[in-house]
Amino acid sequence: MKAPTNFIVSPRWIIPVVPRGKLLENHSLVVQSGKISEILPAIDAEQKYQGLPRYELKDHLLIPGLINMHGHAAMTLLRGYADDLPLMQWLQDEIWPAEAKWVDADFVKDGTLLAIAEMLMSGTTSFTDQYFFPESAVEAALETGIRAQIGIPVLEFPSNWAKDAAEYLQKGLDLYDNYRQNSLIKITFAPHAPYTVSDETFKNIVKYNNELELSIQVHLHETEFEVSESVKEHGVRPIQRLHELGVLGPNTLCVHMTQLNDDEIDLLKQTNTTVVHCPSSNMKLASGFTPVKKLLDKEVNLCLGTDSAASNNRLDMLSEIRLASLLAKGSSGDPTCLDAQSSLEAATINAAKALGMENEIGSLEVGKQADMVAISLDNPESTPTYNPLSQLIYATSSSNFTHSWVQGKLLMENRNLTSMQLSGITKRARQWADRIRGASND
DSSP, X not given: OOOOSSEEEEEEEEOOSSSTTOOEESEEEEEETTEEEEEEEHHHHHHHTTTSOEEEEEEEEEEEOXXXXXXXXXXXXXXXXXXXXXXHHIIIIIIHHHHHHHOSHHHXXXXXXHHHHHHHTTTEEEEEEEOSOHHHHHHHHHHHTOEEEEEEEEOSSOOSSOSSHHHHHXXXXXXXXXXXXXXXXXXXXXEXXXXXXXXXXXXXXXXXXXXXXXXXXXXXXXXXXXXXXXXXHHSSOHHHHHHHTTOOSXXXXXXXXXXXXXXXXXXXHHHTOEXXXXXXXXXXXXXXXXXXXXXXXXXXXXXXXXXXXXTSSOOOHHHHHHHHHHHHHHHHTOTTXXXXXXXXXXXXXXXXXXXXXXXXXXXXXXXXXXXXXXXXXXXXXXXXXXXXXXXXXXXXXXXXXXXXXXXXXXXXXXXXXXXXXXXHHHHHHHHHHHHHHHHHHO
């Protein structure tokens, strides 16, 4: 049966995120034509909207859909392929050779579908991606109904998708032209990193970005080695180089940022640049620790991302939120740092601001898109529930998410994906693994 487009959700609790600190109990949220039309006491909703279908979620918490601000979705097909290595060895000796051999349009489509399934089932309704064959990632997103910001990959060296920076950019601009009017897809520039992209290419990206009013996402200050090599080659640290090239700004997402001094944090604030923190990947690759408390003290916009399944090895934003909060507390010596409310904001409204979509998503407010998820708190690890927000951040598993909606469209109901055939997706993923494993054994 087709899911209704106008309906009511009646959970036990609602955390709208905006206004800050608000918790609604025994309220209903009304969705009409894909948008939130009203939030009101459940008893009033029963009288006012008697004809609308209703989702009764008596032991559930309803929150905005989580926004994964950094990843390489198709790399789910390389999950566990090369673990326990430092970043540059991991990239140069394992990942880049594997990508050169295997990555094509089908690889990206199948890997992205697997990633989307994992993300939807763990509370994510929107993701930011940068990988080869971005047109295949767009196809996967549109087929499944998830919201996505898809990056145009840019490097100086050839890949299976393009031969040089000029071709990366041209193919990416063509992709932008094809999807510029789509409400679920945003195309952005995704230069890989300062050590793989030249000054001239960065200047071209800034020029196009200013003309088209898009955004830029870039790996930056991920490791100490990256910073020291930049000083040797360019005479300045990477962030200063990008600032001089005009890359930093309110539409720029700087991913990782583990190696920052106080002046650089001030620069991020002055330029209104967003930091995307990927704690699991940073820890697994031993890249370093993002100085979360210093960033928050300077009011730098902080978001969260999983990075790829090849370096995380999960796409579980709820786990990322919890880890980010605990790391911030432990590394700063301040137990109030990145508290439960701030942690949830980093994965919702902060991310929406970074996308330029804070008036559309990131919180449950009247007039916004109905991008939202429901999670059951009727389980041992969430009992007793004194504070639903604390239970969500510190205790509850993402396997307890039961429902997901994007633009009011039901994408998961009672843990069942409605727009995807999960068995076929996992079957194709296993077939890819068999091929890659077989070639490795030859």
